[in-house]
Amino acid sequence: MxxxxxxxxxxxxxxxxxxxxxxxRSLADEIGGLHERIRPCSVCANYTExxxxxxxxxxxxxxxxxxxxxxxxxxxxxxxxxxxxxxxxVLGGVIAPIDGVGPQQLNIASLQSRxxxxxxxxxxxxxxxxxxxxxxxxYIARLLGGRKITITRxxxxxxxxxxxxxxxxxxxxxxxxxxxxxx
Amino acid sequence: MxxxxxxxxxxxxxxxxxxxxxxxRSLADEIGGLHERIRPCSVCANYTExxxxxxxxxxxxxxxxxxxxxxxxxxxxxxxxxxxxxxxxVLGGVIAPIDGVGPQQLNIASLQSRxxxxxxxxxxxxxxxxxxxxxxxxYIARLLGGRKITITRxxxxxxxxxxxxxxxxxxxxxxxxxxxxxx
Numbered sequence: 270m271x272x273x274x275x276x277x278x279x280x281x282x283x284x285x286x287x288x289x290x291x292x293x294r295s296l297a298d299e300i301g302g303l304h305e306r307i308r309p310c311s312v313c314a315n316y317t318e319x320x321x322x323x324x325x326x327x328x329x330x331x332x333x334x335x336x337x338x339x340x341x342x343x344x345x346x347x348x349x350x351x352x353x354x355x356x357x358x359v360l361g362g363v364i365a366p367i368d369g370v371g372p373q374q375l376n377i378a379s380l381q382s383r384x385x386x387x388x389x390x391x392x393x394x395x396x397x398x399x400x401x402x403x404x405x406x407x408y409i410a411r412l413l414g415g416r417k418i419t420i421t422r423x424x425x426x427x428x429x430x431x432x433x434x435x436x437x438x439x440x441x442x443x444x445x446x447x448x449x450x451x452x
Numbered sequence: 453m454x455x456x457x458x459x460x461x462x463x464x465x466x467x468x469x470x471x472x473x474x475x476x477r478s479l480a481d482e483i484g485g486l487h488e489r490i491r492p493c494s495v496c497a498n499y500t501e502x503x504x505x506x507x508x509x510x511x512x513x514x515x516x517x518x519x520x521x522x523x524x525x526x527x528x529x530x531x532x533x534x535x536x537x538x539x540x541x542v543l544g545g546v547i548a549p550i551d552g553v554g555p556q557q558l559n560i561a562s563l564q565s566r567x568x569x570x571x572x573x574x575x576x577x578x579x580x581x582x583x584x585x586x587x588x589x590x591y592i593a594r595l596l597g598g599r600k601i602t603i604t605r606x607x608x609x610x611x612x613x614x615x616x617x618x619x620x621x622x623x624x625x626x627x628x629x630x631x632x633x634x635x
Contacts, residue, residue: 343616350624398610410634424609424630427581429622433526439612441533447607451593
Protein backbone atom coordinates (compact mmCIF):
# COMPACT_ATOMS: atom_id res chain seq x y z
CA MET A 270 0.00 0.00 0.00
CA UNK A 271 1.30 3.52 -0.76
CA UNK A 272 3.18 5.07 2.13
CA UNK A 273 3.11 1.87 4.20
CA UNK A 274 6.44 0.09 4.43
CA UNK A 275 7.38 -2.98 6.44
CA UNK A 276 8.00 -0.90 9.57
CA UNK A 277 4.67 0.97 9.51
CA UNK A 278 2.81 -2.24 8.72
CA UNK A 279 4.38 -3.97 11.71
CA UNK A 280 3.55 -1.01 13.94
CA UNK A 281 -0.10 -1.12 12.78
CA UNK A 282 -0.32 -4.86 13.39
CA UNK A 283 1.00 -4.45 16.97
CA UNK A 284 -1.47 -1.60 17.53
CA UNK A 285 -4.42 -3.74 16.38
CA UNK A 286 -3.25 -6.64 18.56
CA UNK A 287 -3.08 -4.33 21.59
CA UNK A 288 -6.78 -3.39 21.16
CA UNK A 289 -9.60 -5.84 21.93
CA UNK A 290 -11.00 -8.32 19.39
CA UNK A 291 -13.99 -6.06 18.61
CA UNK A 292 -11.75 -3.31 17.24
CA UNK A 293 -10.07 -5.67 14.77
CA ARG A 294 -13.45 -7.08 13.67
CA SER A 295 -15.07 -3.69 13.09
CA LEU A 296 -11.98 -2.45 11.21
CA ALA A 297 -12.11 -5.59 9.03
CA ASP A 298 -15.82 -5.00 8.37
CA GLU A 299 -15.17 -1.37 7.41
CA ILE A 300 -12.47 -2.32 4.95
CA GLY A 301 -14.35 -5.33 3.58
CA GLY A 302 -17.48 -3.26 3.00
CA LEU A 303 -15.77 -0.26 1.34
CA HIS A 304 -16.69 -1.32 -2.19
CA GLU A 305 -20.31 -1.91 -1.21
CA ARG A 306 -20.67 1.48 0.51
CA ILE A 307 -18.63 3.73 -1.78
CA ARG A 308 -19.33 3.70 -5.51
CA PRO A 309 -18.88 5.99 -8.50
CA CYS A 310 -21.31 8.89 -8.92
CA SER A 311 -23.65 8.04 -11.80
CA VAL A 312 -22.94 11.39 -13.45
CA CYS A 313 -19.26 12.20 -12.92
CA ALA A 314 -17.74 8.97 -11.48
CA ASN A 315 -16.49 10.73 -8.33
CA TYR A 316 -16.65 8.52 -5.20
CA THR A 317 -19.95 8.74 -3.34
CA GLU A 318 -22.06 6.86 -0.83
CA UNK A 319 -25.26 7.79 -2.65
CA UNK A 320 -26.43 7.86 -6.25
CA UNK A 321 -24.89 11.30 -6.88
CA UNK A 322 -21.71 12.76 -5.40
CA UNK A 323 -21.80 15.91 -3.24
CA UNK A 324 -20.86 18.18 -6.12
CA UNK A 325 -23.37 16.76 -8.62
CA UNK A 326 -26.11 16.82 -5.97
CA UNK A 327 -25.47 20.44 -4.97
CA UNK A 328 -27.84 23.05 -6.40
CA UNK A 329 -25.18 25.72 -5.97
CA UNK A 330 -22.70 24.35 -8.53
CA UNK A 331 -22.45 25.80 -12.04
CA UNK A 332 -23.52 23.02 -14.38
CA UNK A 333 -22.16 24.92 -17.41
CA UNK A 334 -18.58 24.05 -16.52
CA UNK A 335 -17.03 20.58 -16.26
CA UNK A 336 -13.52 20.09 -14.87
CA UNK A 337 -12.07 16.83 -16.21
CA UNK A 338 -9.69 15.03 -13.82
CA UNK A 339 -7.77 11.76 -13.83
CA UNK A 340 -8.77 10.43 -10.40
CA UNK A 341 -11.38 11.10 -7.67
CA UNK A 342 -8.63 12.34 -5.32
CA UNK A 343 -7.87 15.20 -7.76
CA UNK A 344 -11.35 16.58 -7.02
CA UNK A 345 -10.46 16.93 -3.33
CA UNK A 346 -7.34 18.92 -4.28
CA UNK A 347 -9.26 21.26 -6.59
CA UNK A 348 -12.06 21.70 -4.05
CA UNK A 349 -9.52 22.64 -1.36
CA UNK A 350 -8.42 25.60 -3.51
CA UNK A 351 -11.92 27.10 -3.14
CA UNK A 352 -11.56 28.56 -6.62
CA UNK A 353 -13.91 26.39 -8.66
CA UNK A 354 -17.73 26.44 -8.66
CA UNK A 355 -18.49 24.07 -11.55
CA UNK A 356 -18.85 20.29 -11.73
CA UNK A 357 -16.31 17.52 -12.36
CA UNK A 358 -15.81 14.43 -14.50
CA VAL A 359 -13.46 11.61 -13.48
CA LEU A 360 -11.72 9.87 -16.41
CA GLY A 361 -10.33 7.05 -14.27
CA GLY A 362 -6.82 7.52 -15.65
CA VAL A 363 -5.15 8.76 -18.82
CA ILE A 364 -4.66 7.36 -22.30
CA ALA A 365 -1.49 5.23 -22.15
CA PRO A 366 -1.12 2.88 -25.11
CA ILE A 367 1.92 1.17 -23.57
CA ASP A 368 -0.20 0.14 -20.57
CA GLY A 369 -3.08 -0.86 -22.85
CA VAL A 370 -5.26 2.08 -21.77
CA GLY A 371 -7.18 3.58 -24.68
CA PRO A 372 -10.11 6.01 -24.73
CA GLN A 373 -12.51 3.05 -24.37
CA GLN A 374 -11.06 2.17 -20.97
CA LEU A 375 -11.73 5.71 -19.67
CA ASN A 376 -14.95 7.60 -18.90
CA ILE A 377 -14.75 9.56 -22.14
CA ALA A 378 -17.97 8.32 -23.78
CA SER A 379 -19.92 9.41 -20.69
CA LEU A 380 -18.18 12.81 -20.84
CA GLN A 381 -19.18 13.20 -24.48
CA SER A 382 -22.84 12.39 -23.79
CA ARG A 383 -22.81 14.76 -20.77
CA UNK A 384 -21.45 17.61 -22.90
CA UNK A 385 -24.13 16.97 -25.53
CA UNK A 386 -26.96 16.63 -22.99
CA UNK A 387 -26.04 19.38 -20.55
CA UNK A 388 -25.04 22.05 -23.08
CA UNK A 389 -21.66 22.55 -21.42
CA UNK A 390 -20.11 26.01 -21.80
CA UNK A 391 -16.57 25.28 -20.67
CA UNK A 392 -14.49 22.15 -20.29
CA UNK A 393 -11.44 22.60 -18.05
CA UNK A 394 -9.10 19.67 -18.64
CA UNK A 395 -7.18 19.21 -15.40
CA UNK A 396 -5.26 16.04 -16.22
CA UNK A 397 -1.71 16.17 -14.83
CA UNK A 398 0.88 18.18 -16.81
CA UNK A 399 2.71 14.98 -17.85
CA UNK A 400 3.21 13.50 -21.33
CA UNK A 401 0.19 11.18 -20.98
CA UNK A 402 -1.91 13.85 -19.26
CA UNK A 403 -1.19 16.33 -22.05
CA UNK A 404 -1.92 13.75 -24.78
CA UNK A 405 -5.23 12.86 -23.12
CA UNK A 406 -6.14 16.56 -22.86
CA UNK A 407 -5.45 17.02 -26.58
CA TYR A 408 -7.46 13.91 -27.47
CA ILE A 409 -10.48 15.21 -25.56
CA ALA A 410 -10.08 18.72 -27.00
CA ARG A 411 -10.09 17.30 -30.54
CA LEU A 412 -13.00 14.97 -29.83
CA LEU A 413 -15.24 17.63 -28.26
CA GLY A 414 -13.86 20.81 -29.83
CA GLY A 415 -15.51 22.62 -32.73
CA ARG A 416 -18.79 22.96 -30.86
CA LYS A 417 -19.90 26.02 -28.95
CA ILE A 418 -17.61 25.09 -26.09
CA THR A 419 -14.47 26.62 -24.60
CA ILE A 420 -11.82 24.06 -23.79
CA THR A 421 -9.12 25.17 -21.37
CA ARG A 422 -6.20 23.65 -19.50
CA UNK A 423 -4.80 24.56 -16.07
CA UNK A 424 -2.03 27.15 -16.22
CA UNK A 425 1.56 25.98 -16.05
CA UNK A 426 4.12 28.15 -14.30
CA UNK A 427 5.90 28.98 -11.08
CA UNK A 428 4.40 27.76 -7.82
CA UNK A 429 2.99 30.58 -5.67
CA UNK A 430 5.58 31.73 -3.13
CA UNK A 431 8.29 29.90 -5.04
CA UNK A 432 11.73 31.01 -6.14
CA UNK A 433 12.95 31.25 -9.74
CA UNK A 434 16.19 29.57 -8.69
CA UNK A 435 14.43 26.33 -7.75
CA UNK A 436 12.20 26.00 -10.82
CA UNK A 437 13.15 23.60 -13.61
CA UNK A 438 13.87 24.78 -17.18
CA UNK A 439 10.61 23.57 -18.69
CA UNK A 440 8.55 25.28 -16.00
CA UNK A 441 10.49 28.52 -16.48
CA UNK A 442 9.93 28.27 -20.24
CA UNK A 443 6.19 27.74 -19.76
CA UNK A 444 5.92 30.58 -17.25
CA UNK A 445 7.59 32.87 -19.81
CA UNK A 446 5.37 31.71 -22.67
CA UNK A 447 2.26 32.01 -20.51
CA UNK A 448 3.13 35.40 -19.05
CA UNK A 449 0.13 37.53 -18.13
CA UNK A 450 -0.58 41.27 -18.40
CA UNK A 451 -0.08 43.22 -15.19
CA UNK A 452 -1.38 46.54 -13.96
CA MET B 453 28.47 30.70 3.19
CA UNK B 454 25.36 29.07 1.70
CA UNK B 455 25.60 25.30 1.46
CA UNK B 456 28.87 25.15 3.37
CA UNK B 457 28.60 23.78 6.89
CA UNK B 458 31.30 23.03 9.43
CA UNK B 459 31.98 19.62 7.89
CA UNK B 460 32.34 20.81 4.29
CA UNK B 461 34.49 23.74 5.42
CA UNK B 462 36.83 21.39 7.28
CA UNK B 463 37.01 19.08 4.27
CA UNK B 464 37.91 22.04 2.01
CA UNK B 465 40.61 23.22 4.44
CA UNK B 466 42.19 19.74 4.50
CA UNK B 467 42.03 19.59 0.70
CA UNK B 468 43.81 22.94 0.36
CA UNK B 469 46.46 21.88 2.90
CA UNK B 470 47.12 18.68 0.92
CA UNK B 471 47.95 20.72 -2.23
CA UNK B 472 51.13 22.76 -2.54
CA UNK B 473 51.47 26.38 -1.34
CA UNK B 474 50.98 27.73 -4.88
CA UNK B 475 47.44 26.33 -5.10
CA UNK B 476 46.39 28.09 -1.89
CA ARG B 477 47.98 31.37 -3.06
CA SER B 478 46.32 31.34 -6.48
CA LEU B 479 42.94 30.43 -4.94
CA ALA B 480 43.35 33.32 -2.49
CA ASP B 481 44.21 35.68 -5.35
CA GLU B 482 41.18 34.55 -7.35
CA ILE B 483 38.85 35.15 -4.42
CA GLY B 484 40.50 38.41 -3.39
CA GLY B 485 40.31 39.77 -6.92
CA LEU B 486 36.69 38.77 -7.61
CA HIS B 487 35.32 42.26 -6.99
CA GLU B 488 37.95 43.85 -9.19
CA ARG B 489 37.33 41.47 -12.11
CA ILE B 490 33.56 41.05 -11.96
CA ARG B 491 31.36 44.14 -11.91
CA PRO B 492 27.82 45.13 -12.81
CA CYS B 493 26.97 45.65 -16.49
CA SER B 494 26.59 49.40 -17.07
CA VAL B 495 23.21 48.84 -18.74
CA CYS B 496 21.42 46.04 -16.88
CA ALA B 497 23.53 45.44 -13.73
CA ASN B 498 24.09 41.75 -14.58
CA TYR B 499 27.56 40.47 -13.56
CA THR B 500 30.21 40.92 -16.23
CA GLU B 501 33.96 41.06 -16.69
CA UNK B 502 33.67 43.82 -19.29
CA UNK B 503 31.72 47.04 -19.64
CA UNK B 504 28.62 45.25 -20.96
CA UNK B 505 27.33 41.78 -20.03
CA UNK B 506 27.04 39.02 -22.65
CA UNK B 507 23.33 39.66 -23.21
CA UNK B 508 23.61 43.45 -23.56
CA UNK B 509 26.64 43.08 -25.86
CA UNK B 510 24.94 40.53 -28.16
CA UNK B 511 23.55 41.90 -31.44
CA UNK B 512 21.08 38.99 -31.60
CA UNK B 513 18.99 39.98 -28.56
CA UNK B 514 15.67 41.79 -28.91
CA UNK B 515 16.18 45.21 -27.33
CA UNK B 516 12.42 45.87 -27.32
CA UNK B 517 11.88 43.54 -24.36
CA UNK B 518 13.33 43.85 -20.86
CA UNK B 519 12.94 41.07 -18.32
CA UNK B 520 13.23 42.51 -14.80
CA UNK B 521 14.79 40.14 -12.22
CA UNK B 522 15.77 40.37 -8.57
CA UNK B 523 19.32 38.99 -8.79
CA UNK B 524 21.99 38.24 -11.43
CA UNK B 525 21.61 34.48 -10.77
CA UNK B 526 17.97 34.68 -11.95
CA UNK B 527 19.27 35.57 -15.42
CA UNK B 528 21.17 32.27 -15.59
CA UNK B 529 17.94 30.40 -14.75
CA UNK B 530 15.91 32.22 -17.41
CA UNK B 531 18.68 31.80 -20.00
CA UNK B 532 18.78 28.05 -19.32
CA UNK B 533 15.14 27.79 -20.39
CA UNK B 534 16.13 28.93 -23.90
CA UNK B 535 12.76 30.64 -24.20
CA UNK B 536 13.70 34.31 -23.99
CA UNK B 537 15.42 36.44 -26.64
CA UNK B 538 15.17 39.90 -25.04
CA UNK B 539 17.39 41.75 -22.56
CA UNK B 540 17.39 41.86 -18.75
CA UNK B 541 17.49 44.35 -15.88
CA VAL B 542 18.71 43.41 -12.41
CA LEU B 543 16.92 45.21 -9.55
CA GLY B 544 19.35 44.01 -6.89
CA GLY B 545 16.52 42.83 -4.62
CA VAL B 546 12.89 43.67 -3.91
CA ILE B 547 11.12 46.47 -2.09
CA ALA B 548 10.99 45.40 1.57
CA PRO B 549 10.16 48.28 3.93
CA ILE B 550 10.80 46.13 7.02
CA ASP B 551 14.40 45.58 5.89
CA GLY B 552 14.74 49.25 4.95
CA VAL B 553 14.79 48.53 1.21
CA GLY B 554 12.84 51.13 -0.76
CA PRO B 555 12.75 51.83 -4.51
CA GLN B 556 15.80 54.12 -4.09
CA GLN B 557 17.93 51.20 -2.94
CA LEU B 558 17.11 49.23 -6.12
CA ASN B 559 18.02 49.75 -9.78
CA ILE B 560 14.60 51.20 -10.58
CA ALA B 561 15.70 54.70 -11.66
CA SER B 562 18.06 53.14 -14.22
CA LEU B 563 15.21 50.91 -15.44
CA GLN B 564 12.98 53.95 -15.90
CA SER B 565 15.59 55.83 -17.91
CA ARG B 566 16.26 52.70 -20.02
CA UNK B 567 12.57 52.36 -20.83
CA UNK B 568 12.39 56.02 -21.83
CA UNK B 569 15.60 55.92 -23.87
CA UNK B 570 15.25 52.53 -25.56
CA UNK B 571 11.54 52.75 -26.46
CA UNK B 572 10.83 49.43 -24.72
CA UNK B 573 7.87 47.44 -26.08
CA UNK B 574 7.43 44.92 -23.29
CA UNK B 575 8.52 44.71 -19.67
CA UNK B 576 8.38 41.17 -18.23
CA UNK B 577 8.58 41.46 -14.46
CA UNK B 578 10.16 38.21 -13.27
CA UNK B 579 10.54 38.97 -9.57
CA UNK B 580 9.78 35.89 -7.44
CA UNK B 581 6.09 35.07 -6.81
CA UNK B 582 6.36 36.05 -3.14
CA UNK B 583 4.63 38.87 -1.24
CA UNK B 584 7.59 41.25 -1.68
CA UNK B 585 8.18 40.14 -5.29
CA UNK B 586 4.54 40.76 -6.17
CA UNK B 587 4.52 44.16 -4.44
CA UNK B 588 7.66 45.19 -6.30
CA UNK B 589 6.14 44.06 -9.61
CA UNK B 590 3.04 46.17 -8.94
CA TYR B 591 5.15 49.18 -7.95
CA ILE B 592 7.08 49.00 -11.24
CA ALA B 593 3.90 48.41 -13.26
CA ARG B 594 2.32 51.54 -11.75
CA LEU B 595 5.49 53.60 -12.16
CA LEU B 596 6.05 52.69 -15.82
CA GLY B 597 2.52 51.79 -16.95
CA GLY B 598 0.29 54.11 -18.94
CA ARG B 599 2.88 54.47 -21.69
CA LYS B 600 2.93 52.48 -24.91
CA ILE B 601 4.34 49.49 -23.11
CA THR B 602 3.02 46.04 -22.27
CA ILE B 603 3.83 44.98 -18.73
CA THR B 604 3.60 41.24 -18.02
CA ARG B 605 4.38 38.84 -15.21
CA UNK B 606 5.56 35.21 -15.38
CA UNK B 607 2.70 32.71 -15.32
CA UNK B 608 1.83 31.02 -12.05
CA UNK B 609 0.60 27.45 -12.11
CA UNK B 610 1.48 23.79 -11.94
CA UNK B 611 5.09 22.78 -12.54
CA UNK B 612 5.60 20.90 -15.83
CA UNK B 613 5.52 17.14 -15.27
CA UNK B 614 4.01 17.68 -11.83
CA UNK B 615 1.03 16.08 -10.15
CA UNK B 616 -2.12 17.88 -8.99
CA UNK B 617 -1.94 15.95 -5.73
CA UNK B 618 1.35 17.57 -4.70
CA UNK B 619 0.46 21.18 -5.56
CA UNK B 620 -0.52 23.60 -2.80
CA UNK B 621 -3.95 25.28 -2.64
CA UNK B 622 -2.79 28.71 -3.79
CA UNK B 623 -0.97 27.28 -6.79
CA UNK B 624 -4.04 25.20 -7.74
CA UNK B 625 -6.21 28.32 -7.40
CA UNK B 626 -3.84 30.32 -9.64
CA UNK B 627 -3.62 27.55 -12.23
CA UNK B 628 -7.44 27.51 -12.38
CA UNK B 629 -7.71 31.30 -12.64
CA UNK B 630 -4.98 31.43 -15.28
CA UNK B 631 -6.30 28.52 -17.33
CA UNK B 632 -5.50 28.73 -21.04
CA UNK B 633 -7.48 27.83 -24.17
CA UNK B 634 -6.63 24.46 -25.68
CA UNK B 635 -7.06 22.99 -29.14
